[in-house]
Amino acid sequence: MAGPLAGVRILDLTSVVAGPLATQMLGDMGADVIKIEAPEGDAPRHTGPARSPNMAALFMGLNRSKRSLVLDLKKPAAAAALWRLIDSADVFVHSMRPQKIEKLGFAHKAVCARNPRLVYAALHGYRDGGPYSGQPAYDDVIQGQSGIAALMSVGGEPRYAPTILADKISALAISNAISVALLAREKTGRGQFVEIPMFEQLVSFVLAEHLFGHNFVPPLGSLGYTRVTGAWRRPYKTKDGYLCMMAYTERHWRKFWPAVGKPDICDDPRFCSIAARSHNVVALYELAGGCLLDKTTDEWIALLRELEIPCARMASLDDLLTDPQLAATGFFKHATHPSEGEIMFTEPPVRFSETPTSTERLQPRLGEHSFEVLREAGLSENEIKALAASGATVDGSVKAQAAE
16 A cells, blocks of 8 residues: 555755654655755765764655655756756755745746646745745744744743754644645646745744733733743652643533642632633742652552542653653664664654555655666656766765675
8 A cells, every 4th residue: 555645746945844744744744755966965864873974864754754855956957957857846845045945946836837746845044024024044043033932941041942842843844734735636627826934833833822811902911921931830749750731621620639648629719610720820830839749759640540630740752762652552663774783763653544645655764766766757867877977966875885
Protein backbone atom coordinates (compact mmCIF):
# COMPACT_ATOMS: atom_id res chain seq x y z
CA MET A 1 0.00 0.00 0.00
CA ALA A 2 1.17 3.55 -0.79
CA GLY A 3 0.89 6.60 1.44
CA PRO A 4 -1.92 9.16 1.10
CA LEU A 5 0.26 11.49 -1.00
CA ALA A 6 1.68 8.82 -3.32
CA GLY A 7 2.13 10.19 -6.84
CA VAL A 8 2.66 13.78 -5.67
CA ARG A 9 6.04 15.28 -6.60
CA ILE A 10 7.35 18.12 -4.42
CA LEU A 11 10.26 20.38 -5.33
CA ASP A 12 11.62 21.41 -1.95
CA LEU A 13 13.79 24.54 -1.93
CA THR A 14 13.38 25.14 1.81
CA SER A 15 16.20 25.20 4.32
CA VAL A 16 17.01 25.05 8.05
CA VAL A 17 14.03 23.74 10.11
CA ALA A 18 10.46 24.81 9.27
CA GLY A 19 10.39 23.90 5.58
CA PRO A 20 12.46 20.70 5.84
CA LEU A 21 10.32 19.43 8.73
CA ALA A 22 7.17 20.13 6.72
CA THR A 23 8.44 18.32 3.64
CA GLN A 24 9.67 15.41 5.75
CA MET A 25 6.09 14.98 7.00
CA LEU A 26 4.79 15.12 3.42
CA GLY A 27 7.44 12.63 2.32
CA ASP A 28 6.48 10.26 5.13
CA MET A 29 2.95 10.42 3.70
CA GLY A 30 4.16 9.16 0.34
CA ALA A 31 5.08 12.28 -1.63
CA ASP A 32 8.21 12.18 -3.79
CA VAL A 33 10.13 15.04 -2.17
CA ILE A 34 13.14 16.31 -4.11
CA LYS A 35 15.32 18.38 -1.79
CA ILE A 36 17.11 20.97 -3.92
CA GLU A 37 20.28 22.23 -2.25
CA ALA A 38 23.16 24.53 -3.07
CA PRO A 39 26.54 22.82 -3.51
CA GLU A 40 27.47 23.53 0.13
CA GLY A 41 24.27 21.84 1.35
CA ASP A 42 21.56 22.91 3.77
CA ALA A 43 22.89 24.43 7.03
CA PRO A 44 21.59 21.60 9.29
CA ARG A 45 23.93 19.21 7.44
CA HIS A 46 26.67 20.85 9.51
CA THR A 47 24.84 21.30 12.85
CA GLY A 48 25.50 18.90 15.71
CA PRO A 49 27.43 15.64 16.05
CA ALA A 50 28.14 13.71 12.86
CA ARG A 51 29.70 10.43 11.70
CA SER A 52 30.49 11.71 8.23
CA PRO A 53 30.58 15.08 6.41
CA ASN A 54 27.27 16.76 5.55
CA MET A 55 25.22 14.34 7.68
CA ALA A 56 25.04 16.06 11.09
CA ALA A 57 22.42 15.41 13.75
CA LEU A 58 20.00 18.25 12.99
CA PHE A 59 19.85 17.29 9.32
CA MET A 60 19.13 13.66 10.29
CA GLY A 61 16.09 14.73 12.29
CA LEU A 62 14.53 16.79 9.50
CA ASN A 63 15.26 15.16 6.16
CA ARG A 64 14.21 11.55 5.77
CA SER A 65 11.76 10.56 3.02
CA LYS A 66 13.52 12.78 0.45
CA ARG A 67 15.90 12.67 -2.48
CA SER A 68 18.76 15.18 -2.68
CA LEU A 69 19.48 17.15 -5.84
CA VAL A 70 22.26 19.74 -5.89
CA LEU A 71 21.64 22.76 -8.14
CA ASP A 72 23.54 26.02 -8.01
CA LEU A 73 20.68 28.22 -9.16
CA LYS A 74 22.98 31.17 -9.76
CA LYS A 75 24.22 29.29 -12.84
CA PRO A 76 21.92 29.50 -15.88
CA ALA A 77 22.23 25.80 -16.75
CA ALA A 78 21.09 24.81 -13.24
CA ALA A 79 18.16 27.23 -13.42
CA ALA A 80 17.18 25.75 -16.78
CA ALA A 81 17.23 22.26 -15.23
CA LEU A 82 14.92 23.43 -12.46
CA TRP A 83 12.45 24.74 -15.02
CA ARG A 84 12.42 21.27 -16.59
CA LEU A 85 11.57 19.79 -13.18
CA ILE A 86 8.82 22.37 -12.63
CA ASP A 87 7.02 21.15 -15.74
CA SER A 88 6.14 17.81 -14.13
CA ALA A 89 5.95 18.84 -10.45
CA ASP A 90 2.87 19.12 -8.29
CA VAL A 91 4.30 21.35 -5.56
CA PHE A 92 7.04 23.99 -5.44
CA VAL A 93 7.90 25.08 -1.89
CA HIS A 94 10.60 27.47 -0.73
CA SER A 95 11.58 29.49 2.35
CA MET A 96 13.46 32.35 0.68
CA ARG A 97 12.63 36.00 1.12
CA PRO A 98 10.49 37.37 -1.76
CA GLN A 99 13.26 39.55 -3.15
CA LYS A 100 15.72 36.64 -3.22
CA ILE A 101 13.44 34.20 -5.06
CA GLU A 102 12.52 37.04 -7.45
CA LYS A 103 16.19 37.64 -8.21
CA LEU A 104 16.67 33.95 -9.00
CA GLY A 105 13.74 34.15 -11.43
CA PHE A 106 11.41 31.74 -9.62
CA ALA A 107 8.77 34.03 -8.10
CA HIS A 108 5.29 32.56 -7.99
CA LYS A 109 3.86 34.44 -10.98
CA ALA A 110 6.52 33.10 -13.35
CA VAL A 111 6.43 29.55 -11.97
CA CYS A 112 2.62 29.29 -11.90
CA ALA A 113 2.42 30.69 -15.43
CA ARG A 114 4.72 27.88 -16.57
CA ASN A 115 2.73 25.18 -14.74
CA PRO A 116 -0.83 26.32 -13.87
CA ARG A 117 -1.53 23.05 -11.97
CA LEU A 118 1.33 23.68 -9.57
CA VAL A 119 0.79 24.43 -5.90
CA TYR A 120 3.38 27.10 -5.10
CA ALA A 121 3.98 27.42 -1.33
CA ALA A 122 6.16 30.17 0.11
CA LEU A 123 7.26 30.31 3.74
CA HIS A 124 7.92 33.96 4.57
CA GLY A 125 8.88 35.65 7.81
CA TYR A 126 5.98 38.08 7.39
CA ARG A 127 2.93 38.53 5.19
CA ASP A 128 3.45 40.50 2.03
CA GLY A 129 2.15 44.07 2.10
CA GLY A 130 3.20 45.12 5.60
CA PRO A 131 6.14 47.12 6.97
CA TYR A 132 7.99 43.90 7.95
CA SER A 133 7.60 42.27 4.54
CA GLY A 134 10.83 40.89 3.13
CA GLN A 135 12.74 41.07 6.41
CA PRO A 136 14.74 37.99 7.49
CA ALA A 137 13.25 35.96 10.34
CA TYR A 138 14.35 33.04 12.46
CA ASP A 139 12.69 31.14 15.28
CA ASP A 140 14.06 33.26 18.15
CA VAL A 141 12.99 36.49 16.47
CA ILE A 142 9.46 35.23 15.83
CA GLN A 143 9.13 33.82 19.36
CA GLY A 144 9.94 37.28 20.68
CA GLN A 145 7.74 39.19 18.26
CA SER A 146 4.70 36.94 18.69
CA GLY A 147 4.50 37.25 22.48
CA ILE A 148 5.87 33.81 23.35
CA ALA A 149 9.09 35.04 24.97
CA ALA A 150 7.15 37.42 27.20
CA LEU A 151 4.70 34.69 28.18
CA MET A 152 7.66 32.46 29.08
CA SER A 153 9.07 35.04 31.52
CA VAL A 154 10.62 33.58 34.67
CA GLY A 155 11.37 35.96 37.53
CA GLY A 156 10.65 38.91 35.28
CA GLU A 157 13.16 37.83 32.63
CA PRO A 158 11.74 36.84 29.21
CA ARG A 159 12.83 33.51 27.75
CA TYR A 160 12.43 31.60 24.52
CA ALA A 161 10.66 28.25 24.71
CA PRO A 162 13.40 25.57 24.83
CA THR A 163 12.32 24.07 21.53
CA ILE A 164 12.26 25.49 18.00
CA LEU A 165 8.61 26.37 18.50
CA ALA A 166 7.99 28.96 15.80
CA ASP A 167 9.64 26.85 13.10
CA LYS A 168 7.80 23.67 14.11
CA ILE A 169 4.38 25.35 14.28
CA SER A 170 5.09 26.86 10.86
CA ALA A 171 6.05 23.40 9.58
CA LEU A 172 2.62 22.09 10.55
CA ALA A 173 1.02 25.06 8.80
CA ILE A 174 3.05 24.43 5.63
CA SER A 175 2.20 20.73 5.42
CA ASN A 176 -1.47 21.46 6.09
CA ALA A 177 -1.66 24.28 3.55
CA ILE A 178 0.00 22.22 0.82
CA SER A 179 -2.29 19.24 1.46
CA VAL A 180 -5.41 21.43 1.37
CA ALA A 181 -4.25 23.20 -1.80
CA LEU A 182 -3.72 19.82 -3.47
CA LEU A 183 -7.26 18.84 -2.48
CA ALA A 184 -8.57 22.08 -3.97
CA ARG A 185 -6.69 21.31 -7.19
CA GLU A 186 -8.48 17.98 -7.43
CA LYS A 187 -11.75 19.91 -7.50
CA THR A 188 -10.75 22.80 -9.77
CA GLY A 189 -7.90 21.44 -11.87
CA ARG A 190 -5.78 24.49 -11.04
CA GLY A 191 -2.96 25.12 -8.63
CA GLN A 192 -2.47 28.28 -6.61
CA PHE A 193 -0.04 30.44 -4.66
CA VAL A 194 -0.01 29.80 -0.90
CA GLU A 195 1.80 32.18 1.46
CA ILE A 196 2.66 30.91 4.95
CA PRO A 197 3.99 33.80 7.10
CA MET A 198 5.75 32.77 10.32
CA PHE A 199 4.90 35.92 12.29
CA GLU A 200 1.19 35.94 11.55
CA GLN A 201 1.03 32.16 12.04
CA LEU A 202 2.56 32.43 15.52
CA VAL A 203 0.43 35.43 16.53
CA SER A 204 -2.67 33.47 15.51
CA PHE A 205 -1.39 30.51 17.53
CA VAL A 206 -0.76 32.64 20.64
CA LEU A 207 -4.00 34.61 20.49
CA ALA A 208 -6.26 31.58 20.02
CA GLU A 209 -6.72 31.63 23.79
CA HIS A 210 -4.92 34.82 24.80
CA LEU A 211 -7.17 37.22 22.89
CA PHE A 212 -9.57 36.25 25.71
CA GLY A 213 -11.64 39.28 26.77
CA HIS A 214 -10.74 41.07 23.56
CA ASN A 215 -12.80 38.60 21.54
CA PHE A 216 -15.57 41.10 22.26
CA VAL A 217 -15.79 44.74 21.17
CA PRO A 218 -15.59 46.62 23.44
CA PRO A 219 -13.45 44.18 25.48
CA LEU A 220 -15.10 42.21 28.28
CA GLY A 221 -11.77 41.63 29.97
CA SER A 222 -8.03 41.77 29.55
CA LEU A 223 -5.75 39.99 27.11
CA GLY A 224 -4.34 36.70 28.38
CA TYR A 225 -6.07 33.49 29.45
CA THR A 226 -5.46 33.57 33.20
CA ARG A 227 -5.61 29.80 33.67
CA VAL A 228 -2.45 29.26 31.66
CA THR A 229 -0.47 32.34 32.72
CA GLY A 230 -0.66 31.88 36.50
CA ALA A 231 2.50 31.11 38.46
CA TRP A 232 0.93 27.95 39.91
CA ARG A 233 0.22 26.40 36.51
CA ARG A 234 3.20 24.10 36.67
CA PRO A 235 4.07 20.55 37.69
CA TYR A 236 3.14 20.09 41.33
CA LYS A 237 5.79 19.05 43.85
CA THR A 238 5.14 15.73 45.58
CA LYS A 239 6.97 13.90 48.36
CA ASP A 240 9.57 12.55 45.94
CA GLY A 241 9.27 14.44 42.67
CA TYR A 242 6.75 16.20 40.46
CA LEU A 243 3.23 15.42 39.25
CA CYS A 244 1.42 16.82 36.22
CA MET A 245 -2.27 16.90 37.13
CA MET A 246 -5.19 18.74 35.59
CA ALA A 247 -8.54 18.52 37.25
CA TYR A 248 -10.84 20.53 34.97
CA THR A 249 -14.48 19.45 34.99
CA GLU A 250 -16.95 19.75 37.86
CA ARG A 251 -16.73 16.00 38.31
CA HIS A 252 -12.93 16.11 38.59
CA TRP A 253 -12.92 18.74 41.33
CA ARG A 254 -15.78 17.08 43.24
CA LYS A 255 -13.59 13.96 43.41
CA PHE A 256 -10.27 15.73 43.99
CA TRP A 257 -11.05 17.76 47.13
CA PRO A 258 -12.33 14.85 49.25
CA ALA A 259 -9.37 12.75 48.05
CA VAL A 260 -6.91 15.30 49.45
CA GLY A 261 -8.83 15.70 52.70
CA LYS A 262 -10.52 19.03 51.93
CA PRO A 263 -14.15 18.18 51.09
CA ASP A 264 -15.43 21.59 52.25
CA ILE A 265 -13.77 23.29 49.28
CA CYS A 266 -16.37 21.69 47.01
CA ASP A 267 -18.84 24.26 48.33
CA ASP A 268 -16.48 27.23 48.51
CA PRO A 269 -18.17 29.93 46.38
CA ARG A 270 -14.81 30.74 44.74
CA PHE A 271 -14.54 27.22 43.31
CA CYS A 272 -18.05 25.75 43.11
CA SER A 273 -18.54 26.20 39.33
CA ILE A 274 -16.41 26.43 36.21
CA ALA A 275 -17.19 30.15 35.92
CA ALA A 276 -16.18 30.75 39.54
CA ARG A 277 -13.02 28.70 39.15
CA SER A 278 -12.02 30.60 36.02
CA HIS A 279 -12.18 33.89 37.96
CA ASN A 280 -10.16 32.45 40.86
CA VAL A 281 -7.85 30.07 39.04
CA VAL A 282 -4.60 31.36 40.55
CA ALA A 283 -5.86 30.71 44.08
CA LEU A 284 -7.34 27.38 42.94
CA TYR A 285 -4.06 26.05 41.56
CA GLU A 286 -2.04 27.30 44.53
CA LEU A 287 -4.42 25.55 46.92
CA ALA A 288 -4.40 22.32 44.88
CA GLY A 289 -0.62 22.30 44.61
CA GLY A 290 -0.20 22.62 48.32
CA CYS A 291 -2.21 19.46 48.91
CA LEU A 292 0.14 17.07 47.08
CA LEU A 293 3.26 17.20 49.24
CA ASP A 294 2.41 14.30 51.58
CA LYS A 295 2.41 11.43 49.06
CA THR A 296 4.84 10.16 46.43
CA THR A 297 4.22 10.74 42.75
CA ASP A 298 3.35 7.06 42.22
CA GLU A 299 0.86 7.15 45.10
CA TRP A 300 -0.87 10.19 43.65
CA ILE A 301 -0.96 8.71 40.15
CA ALA A 302 -2.59 5.52 41.46
CA LEU A 303 -5.23 7.50 43.36
CA LEU A 304 -5.95 10.08 40.67
CA ARG A 305 -6.25 7.47 37.92
CA GLU A 306 -8.74 5.61 40.04
CA LEU A 307 -10.70 8.87 40.22
CA GLU A 308 -10.28 9.35 36.43
CA ILE A 309 -8.51 12.68 36.90
CA PRO A 310 -5.89 13.23 34.15
CA CYS A 311 -2.35 12.99 35.52
CA ALA A 312 1.16 11.83 34.69
CA ARG A 313 4.71 11.84 35.98
CA MET A 314 6.82 14.73 34.68
CA ALA A 315 9.28 13.34 32.13
CA SER A 316 12.78 14.42 31.17
CA LEU A 317 14.15 13.98 27.66
CA ASP A 318 15.94 10.84 28.90
CA ASP A 319 12.65 9.48 30.24
CA LEU A 320 11.07 9.69 26.79
CA LEU A 321 13.50 7.12 25.41
CA THR A 322 12.17 4.48 27.84
CA ASP A 323 8.54 5.59 28.04
CA PRO A 324 6.32 2.47 28.14
CA GLN A 325 3.63 3.96 25.89
CA LEU A 326 6.16 4.90 23.21
CA ALA A 327 7.85 1.51 23.51
CA ALA A 328 4.59 -0.43 23.23
CA THR A 329 3.46 1.45 20.11
CA GLY A 330 6.84 1.20 18.36
CA PHE A 331 7.32 4.95 18.25
CA PHE A 332 11.12 4.83 18.09
CA LYS A 333 12.49 3.17 14.98
CA HIS A 334 15.97 1.84 14.24
CA ALA A 335 17.44 1.42 10.77
CA THR A 336 20.80 0.85 9.11
CA HIS A 337 21.70 3.90 7.04
CA PRO A 338 23.96 3.24 4.01
CA SER A 339 26.59 5.72 5.20
CA GLU A 340 25.70 6.51 8.82
CA GLY A 341 25.26 3.01 10.21
CA GLU A 342 22.60 2.37 12.83
CA ILE A 343 20.31 5.33 13.41
CA MET A 344 17.21 5.99 15.50
CA PHE A 345 14.27 8.23 14.70
CA THR A 346 10.63 8.75 15.61
CA GLU A 347 7.95 7.40 13.33
CA PRO A 348 5.13 9.65 12.07
CA PRO A 349 2.62 10.00 14.93
CA VAL A 350 -0.45 9.95 12.64
CA ARG A 351 -1.72 6.58 11.47
CA PHE A 352 -3.76 5.90 8.32
CA SER A 353 -5.70 2.64 8.10
CA GLU A 354 -5.74 2.37 4.28
CA THR A 355 -2.73 4.46 3.15
CA PRO A 356 -0.03 4.04 5.81
CA THR A 357 2.96 6.32 6.12
CA SER A 358 6.47 5.05 5.44
CA THR A 359 9.96 5.96 6.66
CA GLU A 360 11.86 3.54 4.43
CA ARG A 361 13.60 6.29 2.44
CA LEU A 362 16.37 7.39 4.80
CA GLN A 363 18.18 10.73 4.89
CA PRO A 364 19.98 11.45 1.59
CA ARG A 365 23.63 12.27 1.23
CA LEU A 366 24.32 15.63 -0.41
CA GLY A 367 23.51 15.26 -4.11
CA GLU A 368 22.84 11.54 -3.74
CA HIS A 369 20.06 11.60 -6.34
CA SER A 370 21.23 14.47 -8.55
CA PHE A 371 21.84 12.47 -11.70
CA GLU A 372 18.81 10.24 -11.11
CA VAL A 373 16.41 13.18 -10.81
CA LEU A 374 17.93 15.09 -13.74
CA ARG A 375 17.51 12.03 -15.95
CA GLU A 376 13.85 11.84 -14.90
CA ALA A 377 13.48 15.49 -15.96
CA GLY A 378 14.65 14.51 -19.44
CA LEU A 379 18.20 15.87 -19.39
CA SER A 380 20.66 13.96 -21.54
CA GLU A 381 23.82 12.39 -20.16
CA ASN A 382 25.89 15.06 -21.88
CA GLU A 383 23.79 17.84 -20.30
CA ILE A 384 24.14 16.27 -16.86
CA LYS A 385 27.90 15.83 -17.23
CA ALA A 386 28.20 19.46 -18.32
CA LEU A 387 26.27 20.59 -15.24
CA ALA A 388 28.58 18.56 -13.00
CA ALA A 389 31.71 19.82 -14.74
CA SER A 390 30.63 23.43 -14.21
CA GLY A 391 29.91 22.85 -10.50
CA ALA A 392 26.19 23.48 -11.01
CA THR A 393 25.37 20.03 -9.66
CA VAL A 394 27.04 17.33 -7.59
CA ASP A 395 26.83 13.56 -7.93
CA GLY A 396 26.71 12.25 -4.38
CA SER A 397 25.54 8.75 -5.30
CA VAL A 398 27.07 5.61 -3.88
CA LYS A 399 28.61 4.90 -7.27
CA ALA A 400 30.31 8.30 -7.34
CA GLN A 401 31.59 7.92 -3.79
CA ALA A 402 32.99 4.48 -4.53
CA ALA A 403 34.91 5.90 -7.48
CA GLU A 404 36.62 8.56 -5.36
